Amino acid sequence: MRASSRRVAAAAVVGLLAAGCASAGQIDPEGTAASEGLDATATDAVLVQATQDNNLLDVVVARGVLNCGVYGAAVAFSETQPDGSTTGFDADYCRALGIAILGDAEAVNFVPLTSAERFTALQSGDIDVLVRNTTWTQSRDTALGFDFAPVTFYDGQQIMARTSDGFTSDSTVADVAGATVCATAGTTTEKNIADAADAAGIEINLRTFEDLDIITDNFITGACDVMTTDGSGLVGRRARQQGDQEWAIFPSSPFSKEPLGPVYLPNQSEFGDVVNWTVYATIIFDEKGITSANVDDLARSGRLDTEAVRLLGGVGELQTRMGLRPDAFYDVVRQVGNYGEIYDRHLVPVGLSRAGTPNALWTEGGLIYAPPAR
Known part of the structure; x- marks a missing residue:
């Protein structure tokens, strides 16, 4: 399904949430910008300007694709399949970012990287974000100068x-x-x-x-x-x-202790906020039992609390202030699911249970926790 078609479906639900605002426009991830009223020359100009302004979020939007660094051989986390596709827990977080920023899970370029290559690729700009079983450490946070998103998997x-x-x-x-x-x-x-x-x-x-x-x-x-x-x-x-x-x-x-999560370059607060809150949104939806299967029904029911309404693009939403569509996180949960769904889809089948581990929700004795969306 193309991004424009998904926006039509999402608009109906967001309307029920009384958002009262339309989704923001975006550049077609396949470069067919003319369909959105932009020709290729205008698109190139936007990309050049965004690059000069050193705003990574604008660069990704103008480019129309997110370059996401992965391992490609990490069982259940990121595995390159024979057909060239990439599957796994980390891969789905790359897709979640592609959905949040560009409205399209397919607008992601997966870049397989070895341990020796990953940080150079991030520093050089070959990738926008690294989602590759990378441990958050003091030296990487300071000496290398990277910024770390919320932990998506607590390992050891x-x-x-x-x-x-x-x-x-x-x-x-x-x-x-x-x-x-x-x-x-x-x-x-x-x-x-x-x-x-x-x-x-x-x-x-x-x-x-x-x-x-x-x-x-x-x-x-x-x-x-x-x-x-x-x-x-x-x-x-x-x-x-x-x-x-x-x-x-x-x-x-x-x-x-091996806390793993996405990594991005410093001094990119807008892009960093999007990465962080995309992860947080999946966690909050998990806390509230909002899934890919029931999000539409819950939105129609009127039973959602005010935090969920905001996060799904309704009254009081904060996504537009972040440079996203109001319903960006609605699209994320609808297409890839909440944290628990992503975890269960990829990690449980290989024997990585959440129960009794730090990867359980904080309400269930674990460490998976998100600040309030308000």
């Missing part, structure tokens, strides 16, 4: 080994003494496992590789006794590649 580093080698889910870091441990080069995992080994008073043979595909291949063939990365990555690899082997993940409590 663990170890995976073969049960045939005597490892179980009750094993500890101390049990890998003398083992060849494989980790991703240039990431937090490399330093974390070295620190954990020191804390346990053991020596390990640490080998690093550029990406998790190479590590997993070496683990399967036995070149690595154990492999280590964020727990979510290990769970995903086990679900997809364990085969005839049996792999144990341990220790039960991760030995690091």
